[in-house]
Amino acid sequence: MNAMYKFGVGALALATFATACTRDFSELNTNPEIVQNMKPEQLITQSQKTMVDRDFEWFYDNYSYIMPWMQFTVAYPNGNPESIFNLVSNVNGWYSAFYTDFGRNLADIERQVAAMGGEERARYAHIAAIATVHKVWGAWRATDVNGSIPYSEALKARTEENFTPKYDTQADLYTQFDAQLKGAITALTTPAAGQVTFGTSDVFYGGDAAKWAKAANVLRLKIAMRLIKRDQEKTRAIVAEVLASPAGLFTGITEEWKFISGTNNFARGGNWAAQGFANRGGKAVIDYLYANNDPRLELFFKKNAFDQTAFNRLKAGGAFPASATWNPRQYVGMPASPDAAKAVENSRLFGVKSFQITENGNTVTVNYDTLSTYQNRLFDLAADGGAEARYTQPFASYAEMCFLISELAVRGLSTEDAQEWYVKGVKASVRSYEQMGKDAAIVDFAAIPEADIDAYLANPNVAFTGTTDVLLEKIGIQQYLNHFKQPWEAWASWKRLGYPKVGGILNREAFVTNGVVRETPRRWALPVPQQLNRPNWSAAVSEMMSGGEYGSAPEEITGRVWWDKK
Template sequence: MKHVNKWGLGVAVAGMMLTACTKNFEDLNQNPQVSEDVPPEMLITQSEKGIVDRDFDWFYDAYTYQLQWMQFGVAAPGSSPTGLFSPTNTNDFYNAFYKGIGRNLVEMEAVVSRKPEAERAQYGNVLAIAKILKVYSAWRASDANGSMPYSNAFQARSDANFTPTYDTQEKLFPMWDTELKAAITTLQSGLSGQASPGNAEIFYSGDIAKWVKAANVLRIKLAMRQLKRTPDKATAIIKDAMAVKDGLFVNNADEWKFLSADASFARAGNWAMDNNPLSASKNMLDYMYNNNDPRLGIFYEKNSYTKELVDSLIKGGAFPASAQYNERRYFGLPASPDRRSVKADSVIFNVKRYKMTFNGKEVTRTVDTVSAVQRRLFDLDAENGNNNGARYTQPILSYAEQCFMLAELAVRGIITGTAETYYKNGVEASIKAYDDMGREAKIRDYAPLDAAAIAAYLDKPNVAFTGANDVLLEKINIQNFLNLFKSPWEAWGAWKRAGIPKVGGILPFEPMQVAGQNVVIPRRWMLPQPTIANQTNWRNAITEMQQTGEYGNADNDFTGRVWWDKK
């Protein structure tokens, strides 16, 4: 495996980037490397880059584990799912928060503080955006880790604190909401003479109104993580966020996402699925195929059985003359590892090679019988690198997800509004967003979205907004889950929160078995171990998390639960 990091931002950031090469708090907080003359608004680029330029996470966390745990993908024929439930080399975003993302954002505050007093006021908006980015990144690091240093992290430079304590999620969530509210207040206060990061800010180019919406929708998302633990507090946050003027996304143009400037980003190396080839899982693909989901061709590739190929296999003697071309070109594999050894199933897990004769010579054709996960959506070098004008998309917080959250909250009676309208808006927004992703990535066989297909999809019994509240909640969370396909760490979190998809559900979740034993899908990462200097605080954090009774007794009990993930 090689490591390739290519960036296509279209902005000049050379010489402005903070660097780090160690995971240790002592090293991370010494020797500032940023000139006081660098405009603070330009320092935001490197932290934003760190959020999306995550090829290592894609190779390990996503391709090797999360996409398979969530049954979006299955180890392709010829490959193996060995070690699927004993994750290694994962969780690098946690380290990235301390090595670069959070560290850089804190350094921005320090750079501003060193400015003459008369100049500091012009950076209010920039620092508010930095605060939103810091909260998002810290939450993402904590979501599957639990407790983490936050309130007194990054203090080595200022206070010589090399042993930061760990804040519990019970403390972190209120801190984050307070910071997000403060950022929103600043951004909506109409500060004059503000410095703007412009295109150096790769998500919204410094658009203040959109950052307000992103921060406020993030508040709702974080509150929903807490509904099982602190329902009253979570409900109060949600209602407060709903009252914020112009505080919600109104369409896909508002959503928080990254769109690369050109095809130099997400190219080969760790972005590629070559070493972890994934096929579609049967249950997921069948649900999408049977309901005519317009996103099917964006999620999965057609198999190799074109009519021309079938005709050639018949002509070459590999297929009998009676063989018929099957117009269905989408097929998936069972997700459970034990299904690979079941005699009735094993044939579909084998690589298909056909021997036939052409012009008196015997040739062998290798054919994909099952559908691959749409590689081009993740790696712009896939499909022979035909990437003229291709661009990579990474959603952070989408309008569709907001709609599904509001639909669920309306069904639960926590907010007012029409749940069905929220739901339908979410489905339409998700389909259009993936249509945009497919077009931008220039995937093979891309076909423009037929608007009528959305209405037809919404009329399918398994999709239509009908049924009792428990059925409605299941349908909402299925659509939210599907919408998070391009952010599998988010799909993993959504599945943990809602328990959807589920075994025997509308979108069936296949029970996973290894050597005849049922296997529990991992629910957390192992909290990274710091240097010796901070071992005591780390151990205290684990001991404290274990007191809930759900974290697990062992550090590496991946089936244990962090605080918000309450049974």
């Protein structure tokens, strides 16, 4: 097991937090315990820190499971193990963090404001609304992969001594989330004299109420899309409200809800690193990016070591015949299917290759890696030399929003121009990753010419042409690629849309182990609470199982939560 690296943020340190959006947390290395009666600006920074500083989750949830499941990466050198399809451990940390850390901080902010006198409470309306947006986000991410969770009665142990909160179903949760976000947007867009602001204590938007209102609208849109298999008319109604909202939506990548670190000690080594075992690129995704000249190829993955200089050296040393020519393709992925990775015909082709050559009259052995790794510095700033750089973590992106609006139009659930929003989404995704790559100082970074994006959009596999099903597939592929830095969202998009698919435009591999096709997991096991609230947990699990798709036990992670309907 990898060690878990953490650092705390205490009340006094939080009060002195000085800059917004581009900061490090590491110098705030004091007592991490929650202090009663902390001010809202202290609680918001503590909450945001916990939402961003997720190294343990990156190592286990993402590197070890979700990224291989989504075939972004493959374990090396032996390929993906069969164990990644079984009941997993050390995952689902977001769930416990919501209840034991940032969720209760956010609830405390809401309670503090609610307890104020009328005039003072009005001046803190934006403070409470921003906390609500964070709280809805946190609970939504928890329910997304767990199903029913405590919410309406949760986070009240300290104030109301409620230690047995009921579990709300996802149908009820989505209704609550939408109502709370609507209320927050109203508060954030209502002029109020003398409004108190989080200011620089808010690491995302510096307390800017207008930007938070837009983020809340995008979150409404994201959550509404989870209802599309259950209640399209409700999705349509929410979408109509969001698109007509005076608060607006994101207008570009500069308005995205994302964290950008400082250049010193954030996301460096430890659990941020994949430790080499799961950082080779997946064959299916690299083949698609390479074949279609996707500008994000070099932003996501690195060239292998087999360049022309290496080839010429081997050829001169007798490793290749005189007639051999160099293959200029240096982006090569590894099969994601365990059986395919172990097949003799593939095992000879993928990985570090040893060659014996003659140089200066001596026999020498040289090794070259023929596989591409992902751009490590997007995830771990200590990688590839550890130069000063900035780490970016998107929460809600402009490109994702564009693809959702395009999808809605294709489905007839809005009157927007589907092609226009699709093109905006592709361009925004490329530009967003270009900025992330530049800030992270990835290997061989180069700016992307606009002509390269235009050429990509003209490619038949990318161009916005085809039947409704083909258009949905193309949108789904772009949404999937755009979520490279948010693997949990790529997982959700794949579950909701079914893309990439086996045999599709981006040809996802079927996972096969020992000749048996394996199902890709679709959820986590709902954590078992302490004995006091076990009856409510049991009732929630029984209710989810009664739908027929959850599976026969909480541990059956190939089962489906309510929104993930077949």
